[in-house]
Amino acid sequence: MATVIDRIIKDHQHMARLLDYLDYEVSGYREGREHTPHLNIIIEALDYLHNYPDAFHHPLESRLMARLRPRLANKEQRLRFDMIEEQHKQITAMTQKLVESFNTVASDHVMPINLLLAEYTLYSELQREHMELENKFMIPAMQSLLTTDDLVLVDDDLKQMSDPLFGSHLWEAYEGLYRYVIERESALEEVV
DSSP states (O other): OOOHHHHHHHHHHHHHHHHHHHHHHHHTTSTTOSSOOOHHHHHHHHHHHHHTIIIIIHHHHHHHHHHHGGGOOSHHHHHHHHHHHHHHHHHHHHHHHHHHHHHHHHTTOOOOHHHHHHHHHHHHHHHHHHHHHIIIIIHHHHHHHOOHHHHHHHHHHHHTOOOTTTSSSOOGGGHHHHHHHHHHHHHHHHHO
8 A cells, every 4th residue: 555655755756857857957058058948847847846845745744744753762863854844944935936036037037047047056956955865864764653543644635636747637737847757758768
């Protein structure tokens, strides 16, 4: 039986793939790059990262961590979990800022490209560091300390929101992004 922890692991895999593609597209704004970035893909990807992980994935993790926190054995573990929660807030704010910045570019308003690239680089690095921290510390703690009852209590929330890009029901807003991901993955499979 798949659990909410399995869902978190799968979400991390999807987000890491999407960040790889987003890194590639944003790198098109760097001087000397030979590819032209697809601004619509960047905006859709950031919108997805705002509407799904920030609105569902991180709150799900927070609910599970709230059940887990009283069972943590030491202060160091609790500090790591506090850091994860703080990163959730930082990521939400950074995602919103990037959505606004790239929408500014899409509206043909002037935006210093170096500032945009610096903001994105910090965001991408934080996202990756955050998932690594969760994969290394949070998920193993959840797997060893949460009970089936804990997972069942949170499971009802899980059923209310499927992943709008990688789940069973694709949101219309992400159709272009979905086609992009499929094309990128097909191209990578041909290389291998």
